[in-house]
Each structure stands twice: as C-alpha cells, then as structure tokens.
Amino acid sequence: MQRRVFLQSLLAAGAFGLIPAGRSLATTPPVAADTLSVDQLPPMEGDLTLYLGRGEGGLYENVLEAIRQRNPKLNLQIRRGVTAALANTIVAEAKAGVRRADVFWAVDSGAIGMVADAGLARPLPADLTGQLKAGFQYPQWAPVTGRIRTLPYNTGRLTPEQIPDSVMALADSELSIGWAPAYASFQSFVTAMRLLEGDRVTAEWLRAISKRAKSYAGELGVVMGVERGEVDLGFANHYYTLRLKSGKPDANVDLAFTKNDAGCLVNASGVLALSEGDLPITFIRYLLTREVQSYLASEAYEIPLVNGVKPPVGLPPLNRVSPPRVDLTQLADLRPTLNLMRNAGVL
C-alpha cells in the first residue's frame, strides 16, 4: 500500500468548512522557549538599506512597516524589485566597489545563493541560525519562511490512494497534470530534481509528463484548473490551495505530498547581511521572531522555519512530511535547468 501524507485536517469532516471564508485561518500558536519574541530584541537605530525581492503582495510590507513603527529611530530605506534582478544588482555593485544594500531579503533561496557565492554575505551568529529548524541552518544566510511543493488534486476525480507518493512515478501514471513551467518555483523544483536524480532522468521525466500536461501561466492557475476538473492533479506550492480553500471552502481540491523527492521540496525565502555592524543582524533577528513568523504563517500561509511556531492551519508539521535533503543555495543556477527544459520541449 502506498504511504502518503495528507492534510488530515482537510479530510476530517467539516474542519475546513468551519473556517469563515475570507478570514485568516490561524489562531495564536503556542511557542517553544527558544523562539525569541520581539520584546526580547533591542531597538534599532540608524540607517539601514534593505533590498527587497517582490513577494506576497503587501504582507512583507506590513512586516516592514510594523518594524519601522516599533523602531522610530531606524531610518529604513527599501529598494524593491524582482528578486533575481536585485541579486544581480548587488553583485554588480560589489564589482564596481559600491555597497548600497545592508540586507537582502529575497523571495527565493536561489538568489540568496548567488549573492553568497560571490562572497558578499556576512557570517551569521550561531545563536541566530540556531533558532532555525534542523536542515534550515546555513552559516551565511537565514531562511525566513518556507513553501513546500505539493500535488493539489481534484477530489471529484481522484481518491488519495490513486496518487503515487513518488513524483518520478507520475511519469508512468495515466493522470492528467497541470503545471506552470515558466513559474520560478517550478523551475526550482526541476533544479532540485536534477540535483537528486540527474539530468538524463529529469529530462525523460519532463518529456513523459509533458505528454499529459496542460500549461497554466502561474501556479494559482494550476490549482484553479485542478479544482475545475480540467486536470487530475497539478504541481504547485502549498499556499495556493490553502488560499483557494479559504475563499471557497467547498472547493474540489485537496493536497497530496510525495516523499523524499523533489516533489515535496521545501524552498524558502531568505535574508542575508551584506554590511558590518549589529544593525543588519538585529534586523534579521526581527524577521525570525515568533510574532513575524506566526504573522507570515497565518496571513501568507507560509511555513515558519524557526522552532516552536506552528505551520499554517491545514498543513502538517514539517516533521510529518519527508522533504528531500537539498542545499537550497544550490538552486541558484537556473541556466542548466532552463536549457534542459528547452531541450525537452517544455519551455
């Protein structure tokens, strides 16, 4: 019998339906002792320039505004842009002997890896990185919140037992699939597959899947397509399904997870310090407080990566899922992935 992990809370009778539509799902979670509260942090003063990669509409902005209000003597300047473009800018500025950014908050870890590989990231204190869950502790950057790859499936067309718990096995199934090959998170997932399974196997998998795949522009589109019954299942980050179900509790979609492969990769947004001094480090500490972590979990459905803060409602804890062991910064170089996808006729 195939073992798989499901959202038990979604399958339990009425659990999701009890949540009022249009409202955030979480209540304040209990926390472990080693997670810092913002009350334990010193106030920030002085000038700090943050380069912020786009993400989550205004929710990251809400966090930044809250930090500003709590620290009236902090002069926080923010440059916003596409994450990859900002990473390129930071590297180019450094080559030109200019350093403008003190902190870089990127929406994905690949961009973080690019800046770290250029030797521009400061080592982070052990007590800071120690707050993060095992498997998410890196010496030169801190994952902030995570997103897990999932298989949203149409509950009218499939039962859980019909879904393989191996993403590679999907290539041999007859299931119709929705995907968004141009989407950055999908490309990171394929990069992880390349690292775990090799280029040849990944290329074969892409060709096999593409014969039964319908393309969508983005992964919310994938989830909506699954829910409409256009395809049996799809590839998407977890939060799209949770958000759809929040707005439409009777939606015909649930989440399935594969095990120990790229199909359940946990990728993360990340932050690193580029300049010396306590201020950039303290800023990063703010992002890892239980208040910010639980805010992003409840409002953006992201996975908190510090110890002791519960995941968004509707998602199992990370220790009940089996994500693969991948150095997230290795997802930085997309060029081989894009070449492989083009050669396979997927892009």
Place this chain on the structure above:
Amino acid sequence: MKALFEVRKRRGLGPVVALIALLTAAQVSANGAIGEHVNNLQAHLGQYSEEVDWLVAKFDGVVDTYEKQGQKAANSNALPEYWEEVDFHAAIETNHVPTYASIWQGIFGVKQAIDSGAPAAKVREEQKKLNQALWQGLGAVKVAAQYQQKGLLAKIQTTEAEPTTAPETLEDIKHRLDRVVAKFAEQLPEAATTIVHDTYLHRFEGVEGALIEQDAALVEDLEKDFNVTLPLALKGESSVDDVRKVVEAMQAKLDKAKNLLVEAEKKRKKVF
C-alpha cells in the same frame, strides 16, 4: 498668425518601446526620452497649444493633398512622424494614457483610410475624430498642469517605482492595461502582449493570493482575462475599441478587487 515653434526631432522607437514600457513606472513615457518638461507642464502649455495647432494643420495638409491629388501624393507615413516630433506627445502620454491611445487610434484611422483609398468624406470623418482626440488631450494636460501646480501629481520618474500595497498594485495594473490599449493603438500588438504577460507575472500574481481568499470567482475571471481574453483580442482582428472594451471590463473587476482587499486589510491582524 502664431509664430511657428521649434520642433525637436524625436527618434521613432518601435521595438524599444516594449522594453522601456517594462522598465518605467506608471505615468512614465515609453516612447522616446522623457523631457523634463513633463514635470513642469504649466510652463509649457503655450508650447503644447502651438504644437497641437501645428499637428492639426499638418494633418489637414495631408488630407487636403489626398483630396486634391490622390493617395500617392498624400504620403500617409508622415502622419505618425509628425506626432513623434512634438513634446506634447510625452506630455499626454505621461498624464492621460487613455487619450494618448485615442490619438494614436485617430492617426491610424486617417492613415488607413488614405491607404485604403477611401472616399475623401470618410477620411475627413477620421480626421475629425483625430482632432477631437488632440483637443481632448490638450485639455487633459491643462488639467494635469493645475494638479501639478498644487503638488498633487507625482514627479515623473525614469526609474521603476514599485507599488508597495495591494491597492497601489491594482492601480498600477489598471494603468498598465491603459498602456496595452495605447500600444495596440500604435499598431504594436506584440509590445501590448508583452505588457499583458509581464503585468500578470510581476503584478497580478502578487495580489491574487490574498484576493482569492475574498472572491475566488473574481480571481478566476481575471486569470481568464489576463491569459486568454485579452491576449486573443490583441492577436486577432480586433479594433482598438474592441481591445479597449476588454480592458475597461478588466479595470472594473480590478476596482472591485481593490475594494475587497482594502476591506480585508482593515480586518487583518497586526504583526506585533
């Protein structure tokens, strides 16, 4: 008789337009370099009025020649070239994109009527619409000048300014959709399609997650508009008015989305 103003030649930028359009903020011209005059409209209103008079006279000259000497003598290619020469072009593009689109629509209306050998009365009809768009544009710039004097208009920037909130993002999307109509009116459907694609990817995707919690059906509608309805309209045999109708319907939905997200934000929990 008014003295002729000095016309500054502007490069025609066709393919560059799409790239610049992706790099610049709302209200920024995507057609050639932006002169500093757009940040001091009041001081240039006299110049813009002269330029509109000049354009009306030049377009009239082309149509007169068509009426008296025929198609070959008329040189309809001069119509968009005259438009590209004036500073008023950037002034209206940066302040009222819908009227900017109408001016382009009018220019091509006259040009296509001449190129197809239409009766002179038909060409005059198109010329009248073009003139109306020009005067409407001048009016819009005069109003913008008043707002600018009062400090109510943001300075035109040449670097991209990211919207920071969901309502700002939705307003930015609406403005980008105006630019889609403008590019289509300029007979640049690929540039228009690129704006649609990038607006979806770099703007709409950032807000649709929060929006789907409020109204899943609205998100489905807009997803279809961005990925099917509007791209098909830009590819097919649509008129500028057809594309404009699709865009206006999308903008109405985006207004609804904005209201929903503003209300949702009021109920959102605090960070600390």
